[in-house]
Amino acid sequence: MSLKKKRIKESLATKQEIGALEKWGIVRKRIKGFYYIQSQDGKFVECKIKGNLFKDDLFKNQVAVGDRVIFNKSPNDSVGLIQRIEPRKSFLSRSRVGKTVEQVIASNIDHLLIVCAAKDPAFRPNLVFRMLVAARVGNIHPVLVITKSDLVQQQQIDEILEPFRKLELDWIISSLFDPPEKDEKFLNLILNNVTVLSGQSGVGKSSMLNKFFPDLHLKTGNVNMRTTRGLHTTTFAEMHELNKGSFVIDTPGIREFGLWNVTQKNLNEYFPIIEDYQHGCKHRDCIHFTEPGCVVQADLESGEIHPTVYQGYLAILESLQRK
Numbered sequence: 001m002s003l004k005k006k007r008i009k010e011s012l013a014t015k016q017e018i019g020a021l022e023k024w025g026i027v028r029k030r031i032k033g034f035y036y037i038q039s040q041d042g043k044f045v046e047c048k049i050k051g052n053l054f055k056d057d058l059f060k061n062q063v064a065v066g067d068r069v070i071f072n073k074s075p076n077d078s079v080g081l082i083q084r085i086e087p088r089k090s091f092l093s094r095s096r097v098g099k100t101v102e103q104v105i106a107s108n109i110d111h112l113l114i115v116c117a118a119k120d121p122a123f124r125p126n127l128v129f130r131m132l133v134a135a136r137v138g139n140i141h142p143v144l145v146i147t148k149s150d151l152v153q154q155q156q157i158d159e160i161l162e163p164f165r166k167l168e169l170d171w172i173i174s175s176l177f178d179p180p181e182k183d184e185k186f187l188n189l190i191l192n193n194v195t196v197l198s199g200q201s202g203v204g205k206s207s208m209l210n211k212f213f214p215d216l217h218l219k220t221g222n223v224n225m226r227t228t229r230g231l232h233t234t235t236f237a238e239m240h241e242l243n244k245g246s247f248v249i250d251t252p253g254i255r256e257f258g259l260w261n262v263t264q265k266n267l268n269e270y271f272p273i274i275e276d277y278q279h280g281c282k283h284r285d286c287i288h289f290t291e292p293g294c295v296v297q298a299d300l301e302s303g304e305i306h307p308t309v310y311q312g313y314l315a316i317l318e319s320l321q322r323k
């Protein structure tokens with residue numbers, strides 16, 4: 001055998017060896033630097049991240065639940081190593097409080113259920129607006145879910161929904177005490193999709209999943225009746241497989257939702273309804289604040305835009321950097 005042929009044969013052998021060790025999988029949960037990956041063959045493998053994978057990034061824990069990763073694990077190792085992440089088709093990211101680093105809550109998701117309670121804890125429209133923007137940034141379809149409808153009158157639900165009526169937003173009203181057939185919309189949404197539930201602690205994210213999928217046995221907690229806040233019962237994001245092709249990701253309760261990759265300048269590309277006004281205003285770079293000739297401000301006065309929506313927009317605008 002010529003030397004050249006021998007080299008080719010050797011290099012093929014090495015490649016096959018590496019290829020045999022490398023596997024493809026989906027991150028199902030992350031706990032304290034360990035990633036639980038479901039590999040192609042269905043088996044679960046505990047992994048860590050290869051040392052230099054994020055050497056140029058600020059935040060080292062950038063592998064998220066839902067990520068598709070290439071990992072390897074030799075038979076002698078107790079844990080595997082994540083070698084690389086496949087590009088994400090969608091993501092739910094936020095900016096960590098007080099830091100300019102991205103925290104990816106989940107990735108490769110179809111729907112974001114923005115879960116809010118009608119009461120206990122109180123409904124916070126501005127948190128919903130923030131999550132709607134994050135859904136647009138991350139290429140996810142958002143759905144507003146109002147839980148605990150049994151605790152209030154229908155009129156209060158109507159009041160909660162009022163500002164959202166013109167936003168072309170899907171919503172679901174639910175109660176643990178409703179018969180399951182009332183929540184057909186929820187089940188249709190989940191079927192054959194990857195769905196993430198996010199919202200304040202105590203709104204009933206885990207309870208909702210348990211109601212429909214009792215086999216999940218997710219831990220649920222009470223709401224502190226003095227503060228009406230949840231007890232942060234779910235402590236890490238986890239993807240659960242319901243049947244082939246249907247996955248839900250339950251996440252810990254959030255207090256604040258800092259927006260990632262959003263600035264004062266580009267907010268109007270992502271904010272519901274405001275995004276429709278990109279060309280109508282006199283100033284080309286109008287941020288719809290105090291500029292003369294601003295169509296958003298005019299439509300606010302005529303009642304076309306709900307004041308709660310505009311206040312939500314302003315609240316986010318004020319919190320963002322001028323870039």
Ligand SMILES: Nc1nc2c(ncn2[C@@H]2O[C@H](COP(=O)(O)OP(=O)(O)OP(=O)(O)O)[C@@H](O)[C@H]2O)c(=O)[nH]1
Pocket residue numbers: 147148149150151174175176177199200201202203204205206207208219220221222223230231232233234235251252253254
């Ligand atoms: N009355 C009423 N209570 C509900 C409903 N849904 C959930 N709860 C109660 O709300 C409390 C909190 O529920 P969880 O499912 O733990 O809330 P969570 O959103 O998962 O909270 P974290 O894991 O802390 O983020 C529990 O006591 C539930 O029984 C509902 O539709 N009606």
Ligand SMILES: [Mg+2]
Pocket residue numbers: 205206207219220233234250251252253
């Ligand atoms: Mg929970």
Ligand SMILES: [Zn+2]
Pocket residue numbers: 281286287288289291293294295296297
């Ligand atoms: Zn404007």
